[in-house]
Amino acid sequence: MTHDHQSRRFAFQGGPSAFEEPLPVGQFYFPELGEYRASMEGIFDREYYTNHGPIAQELELHLADFLDVRHVIVLSNATIGLTIAALALELEGTVVTPAFTFAATPQSIVWAGLRPVLADVDPVTHHITPATIDRVITAETQAILAVNLWGGASDIEALTSYAAVHNLRLYFDSAQAFGCAYNNTPVGRFGELEVFSFHATKILNATEGGCITTNNDQLAAKVRAIRSSYGIDTPASVPLKTNARLSEAQAAIALMSLASFHANRRSNVNLHVLYRELLREIPGVTVLKPSGVTDSNFQYLILSIDSSEFGCTRDRLLTLLHNENIIARRYFYPGIHRVMPIMQHITPAEAGYPVTEALSDQLLQLPIGARVTADDAALIATVIAGIGHAHRGSEMEFA
């Protein structure tokens, strides 16, 4: 099959696109339609569609078991989950969070009426560390919102002791870390609480959804009260409530997705291994391994492109891949510190964010998950190798 690929002409050579249909990044693990239909029949029979119904309750129990944590509170999405987390922790002052993360992370802090402080990340692990936090904390800093990135994890032990020493609260955006393990312990029981996403692009899929996990009974009661579920609210004094309920239909998809988690993870592992093998010999291309974890969900395939070795910039490669219908993405681009609207709410660090800058220019996310076959990965690798080769060749001609 690789033979066929190599004799083909692709869009970057004046031929047709490598893929007829756009191939997106993201997981897209959906249950069988028949299974979903059966679940929906149950929901329609009960005529109970939301308000923390029986399926949402069952999902919480299954997740608590899976993650080995005392409380799981399911929610409509992780973005509102992060905002609820800050409200439940009753934070004041500023919250340190990475400059290199998804926009929802710092935005949740602003929505909670607080000021984010951005810390640069470590060039090797891409996570914030005590050293990068140390450069930006002030007397007003009250908490750290760390992000567990790329199916990897922060140095959780180091952050936990740093937070204790500096009297800071610590919570995690674990939207990308469902099913990962740190020191052989499932991510989900660290800091005061953690927030997960069940968006369709993540490995656990409820179409939209998320949850907060914690071992703290009081905090869990507050989160439940803020989510407001009618009937099933817990009595807890909270500053504000919102609607962050997960519907029964969403919970049903999440339950089915949880049941196929191991199979889906295995499929990601196979694709990761295959991509690493296929891309190994291409100059200037490095496939990142999830860092800091003993087990990963492998839900992202992240490349680092060294443009001088590869032959063209990451952005040029991105454009050429899009022409082939390979919808790779710059993740995260631009760095949060370059997003003007949110920077009204943030005082930038004097030293700037050199690592975030560099990563925003070098990293590329490739398709992985349910829509990607081994043959697709081979085709993608052939195209990337060809693009690099063509650019290195033309440079030599012009030299």
Ligand SMILES: *Cc1c(COP(=O)(O)O)cnc(C)c1O
């Ligand atoms: C996906 C993601 C979110 C947002 O999750 P939603 O459920 O879509 O709101 C937040 N933070 C990170 C790091 C993410 O990857």
